[in-house]
Amino acid sequence: MVDFNIIQTLPAELAFVRELVQYRIGMLQGAPLDEPVFPQPASWQLHLIEFAAKYHLDAEEIILLWIALTPHVKSDLYDEAIQEMLKDSVDLPAIGGMRGKNFRGFMPTGETALFLLAGENFHRRFQLQRLFEAEHLFGKNRILSLEDVPPGEPRMSGRLVLSQEYVELFTTGKVSKPHFSSNFPARLIQTELTWDDLVLAEDVLVQVKEMEHWLLHSERLLNEWGMKNKFKKGYRVLFYGPPGTGKTLTANLLGNFTGRDVYKIDLSMVVSKYIGETEKNLENLFARAEAKKWILFFDEADALFGKRTGVRDAHDKYANQEVSYLLQRMEDFDGLIILASNMKNNIDDAFIRRFNAIVHFNLPTEDDRLLIWKKSFPKSIDFSENMNIPELVKKYEVSGGNIINIVQYACLKAFEKNKSEICLQDVLAGIKREMHKEGRPFSLS
Structure with missing residues (x-):
């Protein structure tokens, strides 16, 4: 019963x-x-x-x-x-x-x-x-x-x-954000900065706007305007240029502006020496991201999207198969994929042909550096002896990422000295540290 x-x-x-x-x-x-x-x-x-x-x-x-x-x-x-x-x-x-x-x-x-x-x-x-x-x-x-x-x-x-x-x-009744793990080798990246905090060249800003427009209007274009069968799914972009030039922050801000989550892929957990495992790891990732409107950000993408080699042994054969798999999977993905690399030439030509946009992030010009310096220092903190430190240090060829590190160093030095102002000598010491890290000489002249 x-x-x-x-x-x-x-x-x-x-x-x-x-x-x-x-x-x-x-x-x-x-x-x-x-x-x-x-x-x-x-x-x-x-x-x-x-x-x-x-x-x-x-x-x-x-x-x-x-x-x-x-x-x-x-x-x-x-x-x-x-x-x-x-x-x-x-x-x-x-x-x-x-x-x-x-x-x-x-x-x-x-x-x-x-x-x-x-x-x-x-x-x-x-x-x-x-x-x-x-x-x-x-x-x-x-x-x-x-x-x-x-x-x-x-x-x-x-x-x-x-x-x-x-x-x-x-x-x-709700879905929590996926946790970083071997099954989902990606981290949600977020920022409280805004477009006003980012300094980019005018041509870069134009291309970034194009990406914004795609994120905001792609569904209307494909469905209401009936272009689903004529255009490929998704949008694929390459960001390339020296470290610290704003590639990651730009990806983050695109997500903030359009209300989309941005996931940075941990390639160390994706790429495997075992045959077929890399494809399996990637498939798990793409499957989770499918139809979620996420932005997938592959930093240092050379490790996964690098040039194919001549086939000398079985390992080369399967490495090339990984690239072929990626080509197809990228084209099937219906969201925004951003690859970031220091050098455009490191990326396989087959991927280059399939990008909707290729964006070159240059080191900032002197005028851009001046603006980044001004935006980076604490708004409520003075400079010692009323010096115009941004004007005095703009000549040093450093990236935006370097400048953030230098400002942090100078601020901590002020705390160490129990001062409420930033000293030029500490800023110069920070510049010297950053340039030495990159193997470049530093001169006060």
Whole structure:
């Protein structure tokens, strides 16, 4: 008998899944129960209403999500529902299911979903397999999929895999930012600076504006103006130039201005010496980023996007295959990808041809350096002896990143001396330190 006390404590969606399991088993046993009634949205307790409305999901698509979500909410629901109907522990292959490595409960498979949605109606089963196609909403947006099965085994025996992001969304109503890990080798980078804090050459600013316009208007261009089939997905950009010239900050500000998260890829965790692992790591990353409107920022991209070599051995062959994979994956990605490199010539020509924009970040001119110096010093702090330090040091050829390091050094020296003003000698010492770091001579003249 059905334990109605258990059902009453469940969310309406899970109570429906439980009743559906027992209804289908009852049909197989020739002792049918009443067919469960699809619960009205007003009674739902999980967070699927807005999602279902946004994507115009039908009842079968909604039930499939509930079936996949059930073990994440109540781990023993399937086992309890099945055991109540099969008192003699009879094996029931028709319901499918499997056990996990750590999870001890029943985990639904594609076969489970077909059984619950269509019973023994094979025509309907064949129709429902559309829910697992790559072109379905669930597949395209990496929401729900079937786990791969060993060669020769039925595809529908694969476990139903609901993306962890959507498990979180459907249970808590929100999705947290992904954590940096071996499965997601990227860090969210943020800044409180604004465009007013960044000093760039006029031609660079023009190209940055073009990127802003794409981020703001790409969906309208592709969909409302009907250019989806004529233009490639996404936007690919190369930033190149010396360190400290604003490449990372520009990527950050693009995200801030357009309301998009910027993720900086840790290439040390992506590139692997083992054949096929680099592609696997990248695929995990791109799959998480797909359809999220993120900006992916590959700093020091030479390590991954460098020139292909002549094939001398198997390692060269697979290294070139990595580049070929990247070319295709970049073109399939629907967001903004920014590659940053010190030298344009270090990037493979095949990538160069596919960039929508190539932006050269030069070292700042003397006038630009003066502006960066003025913006970098604390606004409320004076200079010793009323010196115009920005004017006095603008002649030294240093980058914006160098200037920030120098200002920090001079400020700390002021604290060390218990002074509330910045000294020219400390600024010059900071310039000397930065130039020596880069192997360049320093002269006061």
